[in-house]
Amino acid sequence: MKLSTQHLLGIKDLTKEDVQLILTTAQQFKDVLQRPVKKVPSLRDVTIVNLFFENSTRTRMSFELAERRLSADVLNFTASASSVAKGETLLDTVNNILSMKVDMVVMRHSASGAPHFLAKHIPAAIVNAGDGINEHPTQALLDAFSMQEKLGKLEGLKVAIIGDIMHSRVALSNIYLLKKMGAEITIAGPPTLIPKYIKEAFDVRVEYDVKKALQWCDVANVLRIQLERQNQPLFSSLREYNLAYGINRKLLDSLNKEIVIMHPGPINRGVELDSDVADGPHSIILNQVENGVAVRMAALYLLANREN
Amino acid sequence: MKILLQQALVADLQSPHNNSTKDILIENGQITSIADKIDAKDATVIAEKGLVVSPGWVDSFAHFGDPGLEYRETIESGSAAATAGGYTHVLVLPNTAPVTSNKTQVEYIVQKGTATTTTVLPLGSVTKNIEGKDLAEMYDMQNSGAIAFTDGIYPVQSPGLLLKALQYVKAFDGVIVQVPVDDSLGKHGLMHEGIVSTRLGLPGIPSLAEELIVKRDIELLRYTESKLHFSGISTAKGLELIKAAKLDGLQVTCSVTPFHLTFCDEDLQSYDTNLKVTPVLRSRQDMLALREGVLNGDVDCIASHHIPHNQDNKVCEFEYAKPGMIGLQTAYAVVQTAIPSLPADKVAALFSTNVRRIFDLQTSSVTEGSVADLTFFLPAEKSVLTRANNRSKSINSPFFDKPLTGKVAGTVHKGNVNQLN
Numbered sequence: 156m157k158l159s160t161q162h163l164l165g166i167k168d169l170t171k172e173d174v175q176l177i178l179t180t181a182q183q184f185k186d187v188l189q190r191p192v193k194k195v196p197s198l199r200d201v202t203i204v205n206l207f208f209e210n211s212t213r214t215r216m217s218f219e220l221a222e223r224r225l226s227a228d229v230l231n232f233t234a235s236a237s238s239v240a241k242g243e244t245l246l247d248t249v250n251n252i253l254s255m256k257v258d259m260v261v262m263r264h265s266a267s268g269a270p271h272f273l274a275k276h277i278p279a280a281i282v283n284a285g286d287g288i289n290e291h292p293t294q295a296l297l298d299a300f301s302m303q304e305k306l307g308k309l310e311g312l313k314v315a316i317i318g319d320i321m322h323s324r325v326a327l328s329n330i331y332l333l334k335k336m337g338a339e340i341t342i343a344g345p346p347t348l349i350p351k352y353i354k355e356a357f358d359v360r361v362e363y364d365v366k367k368a369l370q371w372c373d374v375a376n377v378l379r380i381q382l383e384r385q386n387q388p389l390f391s392s393l394r395e396y397n398l399a400y401g402i403n404r405k406l407l408d409s410l411n412k413e414i415v416i417m418h419p420g421p422i423n424r425g426v427e428l429d430s431d432v433a434d435g436p437h438s439i440i441l442n443q444v445e446n447g448v449a450v451r452m453a454a455l456y457l458l459a460n461r462e463n
Numbered sequence: 464m465k466i467l468l469q470q471a472l473v474a475d476l477q478s479p480h481n482n483s484t485k486d487i488l489i490e491n492g493q494i495t496s497i498a499d500k501i502d503a504k505d506a507t508v509i510a511e512k513g514l515v516v517s518p519g520w521v522d523s524f525a526h527f528g529d530p531g532l533e534y535r536e537t538i539e540s541g542s543a544a545a546t547a548g549g550y551t552h553v554l555v556l557p558n559t560a561p562v563t564s565n566k567t568q569v570e571y572i573v574q575k576g577t578a579t580t581t582t583v584l585p586l587g588s589v590t591k592n593i594e595g596k597d598l599a600e601m602y603d604m605q606n607s608g609a610i611a612f613t614d615g616i617y618p619v620q621s622p623g624l625l626l627k628a629l630q631y632v633k634a635f636d637g638v639i640v641q642v643p644v645d646d647s648l649g650k651h652g653l654m655h656e657g658i659v660s661t662r663l664g665l666p667g668i669p670s671l672a673e674e675l676i677v678k679r680d681i682e683l684l685r686y687t688e689s690k691l692h693f694s695g696i697s698t699a700k701g702l703e704l705i706k707a708a709k710l711d712g713l714q715v716t717c718s719v720t721p722f723h724l725t726f727c728d729e730d731l732q733s734y735d736t737n738l739k740v741t742p743v744l745r746s747r748q749d750m751l752a753l754r755e756g757v758l759n760g761d762v763d764c765i766a767s768h769h770i771p772h773n774q775d776n777k778v779c780e781f782e783y784a785k786p787g788m789i790g791l792q793t794a795y796a797v798v799q800t801a802i803p804s805l806p807a808d809k810v811a812a813l814f815s816t817n818v819r820r821i822f823d824l825q826t827s828s829v830t831e832g833s834v835a836d837l838t839f840f841l842p843a844e845k846s847v848l849t850r851a852n853n854r855s856k857s858i859n860s861p862f863f864d865k866p867l868t869g870k871v872a873g874t875v876h877k878g879n880v881n882q883l884n
Binding site: 167244245246264265266267268269271272275276286287288289290324327350351352353355356357 | 653656657658660661662663664665666667669733734775778779780781782783
């Protein structure tokens with residue numbers, strides 16, 4: 156089985172079969188990761204560069220771990236320590252790296268569409284590790300994997316995506332993926348953080364009352380308030396955000412139902428999630444992190460297109 | 464010098480010969496005779512099947528970057544592109560370095576722009592150095608040859624300042640040109656806000672950014688009783704507001720660009736930086752409404768919004784790409800391709816006579832006794848912009864190697880024939 160695409164630029168470009176293939180392959184890698192020897196030789200002689208033009212801790216570590224466990228040769232590049240500061244263009248930077256014979260590029264970039272631009276101009280396979288406010292496909296895949304693992308299915312699942320939708324690439328990738336797999340979606344949060352046309356664009360429900368959204372859903376994927384990506388005032392204060400949209404144990408208890416809480420991290424504790432929820436029994440946040448490695452191994456393995 | 468145009472269809476609503484096929488004799492830069500058949504010895508003969516002749520075309524919004532940004536376009540290269548696009552006159556933006564903000568800068572363009580095959584005329588800035596703070600010396604600039612006043616690609620945002628500008632130019636019958644973009648709405652937006660921007664994960668600029676400034680500027684115009692021209696209307700609602708203001712008797716006019724008639728937000732799926740323009744490409748409904756406006760006369764003229772950029776500013780991430788595309792050379796063919804039913808005399812109005820009227824330029828008509836300032840074109844012929852025939856210094860156009868319907872055949876300007884093949 157092969158993916159229908161040569162790059163992983165976004166969930167938007169994947170078929171339902173692609174998503175299923177990645178999730179099934181991820182399960183196999185997750186099994187491998189439970190063994191004493193966690194390394195497989197699948198990507199031996201494949202060189203992968205991790206290009207991070209934006210800060211990242213867990214995504215970069217997760218990718219690097221996935222790459223090393225597949226026995227790939229790994230090269231790391233971070234913008235702060237790079238020639239970007241000296242004014243080099245993205246294309247120059249990447250072409251310079253590629254002339255050192257690199258096979259795959261994993262890139263995070265602050266501009267939406269940056270990996271699509273790269274895919275048009277360079278021959279390597281590209282994995283989008285987050286572009287602007289567009290997509291973060293491996294995050295959506297690991298979220299879906301974690302939901303499926305916890306609840307046994309995606310089809311018919313009721314998922315609430317709560318918080319800063321406007322500045323979130325996780326939201327967009329999750330919406331694309333969950334819609335493809337037949338889940339139902341409610342978007343919840345303050346109106347200033349929800350794109351005006353989201354209902355028409357994706358056929359999702361929109362809810363400004365977080366409690367109602369929680370009451371409705373099986374899974375709540377709570378997003379990080381992207382303070383660093385807001386360039387104008389979109390809500391009054393973090394305190395008020397927490398009052399109106401924050402999720403705490405008391406709120407969950409008042410629902411009197413089963414619910415799964417997810418978060419892509421890093422958490423702003425006391426803003427979108429209180430610690431009693433983040434560390435509580437409803438949370439599968441750390442499972443998400445664990446599954447991230449297996450899902451990224453699956454994506455890299457399938458994109459490298461090796462049959463053995 | 465004698466020039467004989469044989470069997471050309473006259474496209475000029477002001478001419479008694481409109482829509483008839485005639486021979487036209489031009490002597491010493493003047494149309495001396497129009498008849499069914501003219502014999503003229505030793506005349507340069509121009510004869511081509513399907514040839515249409517119109518008063519010479521005028522573009523009202525082009526950026527040549529001369530002085531200061533010559534790596535993008537010079538007066539010479541821009542003028543050559545304009546000639547290739549069938550223009551005899553082109554008005555250039557003040558967004559140069561230094562800004563066309565005083566008599567000296569105006570005179571530089573007037574002087575350089577006279578020697579070229581297309582006459583290049585300056586638009587002066589409304590505010591000093593396009594800073595949006597104080598009024599520039601518009602009276603002095605107009606006396607030196609500035610045709611109208613605009614802050615070009617950085618339209619005046621302050622209503623108080625625009626009101627003063629509109630009042631100020633009344634004394635010398637000046638015209639203010641605004642690109643209808645309110646910067647405070649969708650400040651960090653990169654494309655039209657709608658379903659497509661939401662799906663593409665690109666921050667949006669709502670249609671409201673245009674509608675509000677059009678509405679506001681119309682009210683300022685009503686108050687000042689001055690003259691205002693909107694360049695590059697992109698929304699259906701914006702056009703409606705202007706139409707209503709015209710019915711109220713206000714002296715307001717507008718243009719659309721060829722690219723707003725051709726593309727819409729849906730065309731940005733591949734993050735093509737050549738389609739990053741300002742005002743942004745709007746929805747399909749807007750595009751269709753603009754085409755309708757061109758046909759029914761709500762749109763007064765076509766403005767190329769020719770904005771050259773070097774490749775470093777276009778072969779990059781969409782967010783970092785500079786807005787604008789070159790368009791002088793392809794303007795006519797792009798419009799004729801977008802609206803195949805556009806009749807030739809309507810083309811003449813949109814590309815020439817209306818522009819001349821709005822900016823009070825020398826009139827030109829396909830009439831005996833008129834100055835011969837003419838454009839010839841072939842509406843049914845195909846044309847294609849290639850890297851070989853491109854005359855601009857820049858190549859930021861989505862139309863390269865795309866066959867278009869409609870072809871410019873040449874111009875007569877200042878008694879000279881600029882014939883293209």
